[in-house]
Amino acid sequence: MNPRVQAALARIRQDVQGMHAYAIQDARGLIKLDAMENPYGLPPALQQELGRRLGAVALNRYPGPRIEELKAALARFVGLPDGAALMLGNGSDELISLLAMACDVPGAAILAPVPGFVMYEMSARLQGLRFVGVPLSPDFALDELALLAALRRERPAITYLAYPNNPTANLWDEGAVRRVIETAASFGGLVVIDEAYQPFASRTWLDVWRAEPEAHGHVLIMRTLSKFGLAGVRLGYLIGAQPLMHELDKVRPPYNVSSLNAEAALFALEHADEYARQATAIRAERARLLQALAAIPGVQPFPSEANMILVRVPDATKAFAGLRARGVLVKNVSTMHPLLAGCLRLTVGTPAENDALLAALPCSL
Structure with missing residues (x-):
């Protein structure tokens, strides 16, 4: 190795050098059912209109008022609770990193059920925080006794509850989530409800928040437009009480959402009915896939509230x-x-893509 490279490597943290980068599979020439993307594009007429809109964006300027217009549009779209505010991120991945940065005080920990989204642990480790993973039960439910015990013992700064969970695709028991929220409140911990897959779920925790605002002062709800249908746009958003969001917004880099991303997101929200139609089609295909997978000898599908099936x-x-x-x-x-021993995660695709999967799987076992 070049000695100058070797000397420079010594400046990079040893724990970072021992980590694995987030792996992205090469999907060229393949039916891509690995990343929980919405498989549908926009109709040609909307593609042309979006192209016209993006072509008119002033790329010579930093992002400006359109960012605030996007925040206002998202607030209307979700029905932002009274007393809450909204913060944008370059995908929910950036928001997860910013939360770790904001809560990086001596001895702080981040806690989440496992298996879960790998970025909760990765962001904690990159920020030098302890990560505490609490295993799910064998049927992928929250192990409530273990989870509550870990909360009381570790007193984490942040507890993540993915709702639905990735990669297991299930929603947690509502009573268990309430008890996690109450336990975290007893020591001032934040609870982040990650609703990345909300377009495909039968319920949202935001409804509980609206009904019980006093119980949710320490709760944040995180969403992304990736599963909505804009994975390439990289736009996430975080909802929380205004005083909390005022402080968290201080660690957000200036201009973290590009003008192009903001314009594409605004366009999508203006045509939310098209994305709702796509989500309905995906849910219907999910039901068909679950039934067909269950009929294949040797294959055990698990219930899903997301656009994936374990x-x-x-x-x-x-x-x-x-x-x-x-x-x-x-x-x-x-x-x-x-x-997760013996498990694959399958993204719900188009009818043709799902047919290809169902034809290939029995021959691959």
Whole structure:
């Protein structure tokens, strides 16, 4: 190795050098069912109109008033609770990192059920915080006794509850979530309800917040437009009590959302009915897939409230390779956590993509 490179590497934290970067699979030439993306594009007429709008954006200027217009549009879209404010992020990934940065005080920890979204742990470690993972039950429910005990013992600055969870795709028991929220309140901890997959879920925690605002002063709700249908736009948003959001906004980089991203998001919200139609189609395909997967010998699909389905197969590595050889890319999550042994995560695609998956899977087991 070049000695100058070697000397420079010594300046990079050893724990960072020991970590693995977030892996993105090469999907070229494959049916892409690995990343929980909305498989539908815009109709041609809307594509042309969006292109015209983006072409008129003043790229020579920093993002300006359109950012505030986007925040106002999102507030109307979600029905922002009284006394709440909204903060934008470059995807929810940035918001997760900013939360870790804002809560980085000596001895602080971040807690989440596992298996869960890997960025909760990664952001904690990159910020030098402790991460506490509390295993789910074998059927992927919250282990409430273990979770509440960990909360009282660790007193984390942030507790993440993905609702629905990734990669298990299920919603948690409402009573258990309420008790987590109450326990965190006893020591002043934040609770972040991550609703990345809300367009496909049967309920949202935001409804509970609106009904019980006094119980949610320490609760943040995080969403993204990625699953809505704008994964390439990279836009997430965080909802919380105005005093909390005022402080959290101080760690947000200036101009963290580009003018192009903001314009694309505004356009999408103006055509929310089209994305709602797509979400309805995805939910219908999810139901069809669940039924068809359950009929394949050796395949165990788990209930889903997201645009993905977790399945257990006899040999996940073999099935993953077999699907890939047949042109279908899914996510092998079998080594992410012991509870996921033998599991693949399948994104719900278009009817044609799902048909291809169903044809290839039995031959890949």
